[in-house]
Amino acid sequence: MFSHVMVGSNDIARSKIFYDALFTAMGGEPGVADAKGRVIYAHRGGRFLIGKPIDGKSATGANGGTIGFTMESPEEAKAWHDAGVANGGTTLEDPPGERSGASGPIYLAYLRDPDGNKLCAVHRITG
Template sequence: MFSHIMIGTNNIESSERFYNSVLAVLGINKPVHDINDTGHKRLFYLHDGSVFCITQPINDEPAHAANGSTIGFVCHSPEQVKEFHAVAVANGATSIETPPGLRNTSTGNMHLCYFLDLDGHKICGMCRSE
């Protein structure tokens, strides 16, 4: 359904260090670096046909998180959900909502974790239960 998700950052170097550590838990390699035609740095994390991008805002305004938005990453086990969260928090993320664990939701049972990245973007790790 989605080709990519792109978020803005106010510190591309800090974001790269953060996401290199956090996304390594999911087996995602270090990013492809890019500088667009206006000179703004971007990072592209490629994995299983999807792309997660981080950019310096091309309008040169400060980056900020969208209220009400969440970016969810697929985890392959309940243990990986917990590790994803733990590595994020160890690298400067803010843990939010309830601790990582099983949730009974209207769309089924799933293991979830939530945190805010260094720029305040809400990130979720999710593993659906069978």
């Protein structure tokens, strides 16, 4: 069901030290920074990311955090997004669509739920 978890940080270098230690302790590898300055961990089929909040505000328990849901197709992601907007959610960032990701093309759709939590529908395009 979930594709990834992302948390915000006000000090990426400090957070990388902390999370590198955690992932190493559980048999994982240190995180790898991407071109946007986010640090990405891949372990046991999951992804965990840390980064500065996109909106430029300070990271808090929720600001900068994203809960990602794996989708079977772009159509499913778009339907997920439309259902969220129709039921009290708010669209954010770019409109739903295909983007270039670190591991290839992806289809993304972002929402905030009625309480402000940031959610993302993710379909990894293959083939």
